[in-house]
Amino acid sequence: MKVILLSMPDVAPVIIHEAAFHLPSHGIASVGANIDKEHDVFLIDLIRKRRSIKKYLSRVVKKIQPDLIGLSAMTWQYDTCVKIIRLLKKLRPEVKIVIGGYHATLMFKEIAGSAEAKYIDFMIRGEGEEPCRLLVNALEGHGDLAAIPSLSYKNNGIFIHNPQGENLDLHTLKLPIRDRRRLTWGYHMLYSKIETIETSRGCTRSCNFCSMKHMYGRTFRTFPVSRVLKDIDDIYFKRKTRYIFITDDNMVLNPPRVMELCDAIIAREYKGLNLFVQADCISMAKNEGMVAKMAAAGFRSVFLGIENGSKKNLAAAGKSDITGYSIQAVENCHRYGMMVIGGLIFGFPDDDQESIRENYEFFKTVKADAAYCQVITPYPKTGMRESLLKQGLITNRTNFKKYNGLWANVQTKHLDAEQLQYQFWYQRQVVLGWWDPPSEVRRQGWAWIAVWRFIFKPFLKFRYRKIIKKIGWQGRYRKEIKRWEDMNKFQDLEEI
Numbered sequence: 001m002k003v004i005l006l007s008m009p010d011v012a013p014v015i016i017h018e019a020a021f022h023l024p025s026h027g028i029a030s031v032g033a034n035i036d037k038e039h040d041v042f043l044i045d046l047i048r049k050r051r052s053i054k055k056y057l058s059r060v061v062k063k064i065q066p067d068l069i070g071l072s073a074m075t076w077q078y079d080t081c082v083k084i085i086r087l088l089k090k091l092r093p094e095v096k097i098v099i100g101g102y103h104a105t106l107m108f109k110e111i112a113g114s115a116e117a118k119y120i121d122f123m124i125r126g127e128g129e130e131p132c133r134l135l136v137n138a139l140e141g142h143g144d145l146a147a148i149p150s151l152s153y154k155n156n157g158i159f160i161h162n163p164q165g166e167n168l169d170l171h172t173l174k175l176p177i178r179d180r181r182r183l184t185w186g187y188h189m190l191y192s193k194i195e196t197i198e199t200s201r202g203c204t205r206s207c208n209f210c211s212m213k214h215m216y217g218r219t220f221r222t223f224p225v226s227r228v229l230k231d232i233d234d235i236y237f238k239r240k241t242r243y244i245f246i247t248d249d250n251m252v253l254n255p256p257r258v259m260e261l262c263d264a265i266i267a268r269e270y271k272g273l274n275l276f277v278q279a280d281c282i283s284m285a286k287n288e289g290m291v292a293k294m295a296a297a298g299f300r301s302v303f304l305g306i307e308n309g310s311k312k313n314l315a316a317a318g319k320s321d322i323t324g325y326s327i328q329a330v331e332n333c334h335r336y337g338m339m340v341i342g343g344l345i346f347g348f349p350d351d352d353q354e355s356i357r358e359n360y361e362f363f364k365t366v367k368a369d370a371a372y373c374q375v376i377t378p379y380p381k382t383g384m385r386e387s388l389l390k391q392g393l394i395t396n397r398t399n400f401k402k403y404n405g406l407w408a409n410v411q412t413k414h415l416d417a418e419q420l421q422y423q424f425w426y427q428r429q430v431v432l433g434w435w436d437p438p439s440e441v442r443r444q445g446w447a448w449i450a451v452w453r454f455i456f457k458p459f460l461k462f463r464y465r466k467i468i469k470k471i472g473w474q475g476r477y478r479k480e481i482k483r484w485e486d487m488n489k490f491q492d493l494e495e496i
Contacts, residue, residue, distance in 0.1 A: 001039045001140050002066045005032050006084065008077035009046035009053060010488040012404040018487060022047050024187045026196040026247045027072050027101065027128070029176035034129040035136050041181055042066075046084075048184040054087060054492035060183065061091045068139060070124075070132065072101035075379060076404040082116045083493040089119050098122035098135065103400075106214055106380045108152050112159035123152035123159070126215055127168050127201075167216060170201065170223045175231055178239055192274075194243040195235045199228045199261065203250045205280065208318035208383030209345070209376065212249060220253050225261050229268065236270055245276045252283040255290045262290075262297035273298035280305055285328035288335075295336035303372060304329055306342040309362030310355065313348040318383065326366050334367070342368030346424050347376040349393055352414035356423045360431035371432060374405030375424055406484055425477055434461060 007025035011018040024045050032041040042064060049056045061069075069088055073081035085097055097120050104111065105125040111117060124131045127150075134148045145153045149165025178195065187194055200223065202216035223231075235241050252258050265273070275298045284291055284304065294302075306326045308314050314321055326342070333340045344363055346356055363371055378385035378394050388394045388410055395417040396402060396409040403409060408421040415423065434457055437449050467476050 010077040043182040079401040100124040252279045255287040262293035265297040278303040281325040281329040285325040291332045301339040340368040
């Protein structure tokens with residue numbers, strides 16, 4: 001059987017420009033690798049084909065003539081996913097379509113009753129490796145659709161939802177596909193090649209804005225250290241890539257295991273290895289020894305979920321008061337030369353103009369190196385959504401295309417959605433201003449930092465000073481909003 005697995009082209013540039021950072025989808029690479037070898041599997045990351053989606057897919061589908069096409073989508077990418085499915089069915093009416101990922105996992109019942117359900121043959125909920133392997137075999141006549149856990153399939157045009165399967169044994173999973181079966185290339189972070197790995201799955205935290213528990217339950221599982229090393233070897237030696245983004249939602253939940261992994265990486269004496277990771281403030285603040293080991297192993301940057309400077313807002317998010325931990329975590333990272341990207345969330349029910357400004361001011365006191373700023377997003381099936389619905393604060397309940405953190409889909413008790421959107425943008429400009437790389441970051445010697453400091457930043461400051469002088473802050477804001485609105489519009493798909 002011939003199988004194509006697709007990831008979506010939509011981007012959300014909450015840190016840097018949308019063209020500056022393109023990661024390969026680890027999800028489809030892992031699902032594809034675990035399909036049995038007698039089948040032909042191909043991967044397409046459409047983030048690398050944003051300007052020519054229809055033309056590219058038309059050519060590839062005609063050449064390969066796949067029997068099954070799988071698509072993975074987040075909630076905010078689902079609108080594009082449906083348009084691509086319609087295109088694929090026009091290109092090859094007989095092809096079977098399976099969807100997976102977070103949105104299919106969260107909204108499978110709603111999708112089954114939707115208008116687009118007629119184009120979709122299967123849905124996989126939760127982890128996809130084993131259900132997809134069994135599905136491909138069943139379509140070849142070796143297995144029963146009704147016996148595949150976590151699969152939704154059609155019987156006389158009506159979706160049947162099999163029981164949810166158990167979490168997978170991570171020890172059994174094969175390395176992700178990174179060879180010629182991956183049809184799209186050019187993944188990068190600015191001017192450097194980059195790949196992705198996964199060292200764990202799940203999280204035991206209780207943040208009520210997160211939908212992860214529907215994917216994995218409130219569990220935390222780890223890949224064997226030996227498996228992680230094989231993954232790094234594959235990237236470092238075979239792909240000749242030195243930059244690796246770790247996709248784990250929270251790798252550092254088990255500090256002793258992190259230190260074991262770091263010791264193993266250090267022992268292998270990789271030269272020029274650069275690792276990027278996400279972490280929680282509590283673990284990074286309370287385990288300085290772990291942070292030191294991470295830095296020695298090649299961890300160069302960490303994303304920290306600082307979230308908010310208000311105790312009340314943190315409580316509303318289902319988090320304890322982590323403000324002190326945030327400051328300590330950043331200090332620990334800087335002590336060992338690691339760059340910190342701090343995550344901030346705005347749009348809590350009690351937020352007003354002053355509290356939004358204060359949250360940005362709080363971020364400056366934390367002294368993180370860059371900010372990852374988002375507006376609360378009422379993702380389906382989350383506790384946050386239920387709370388905001390009860391308070392009547394969700395202003396956009398159905399246009400999921402705007403559920404990417406950039407858009408205000410909620411209002412507060414003091415700001416309507418438009419006012420919140422503007423204050424979220426404006427206060428960042430006036431409080432945080434233009435990014436000035438701190439000395440810790442400059443010492444890491446990345447060439448793009450010098451390019452930013454001495455070429456791009458001076459040019460952009462000059463350009464935007466002229467824009468503001470001409471049309472004011474509101475005018476500049478409207479230009480930015482228009483750019484956001486156009487960012488994930490794909491004209492060739494709109495014409496279908």
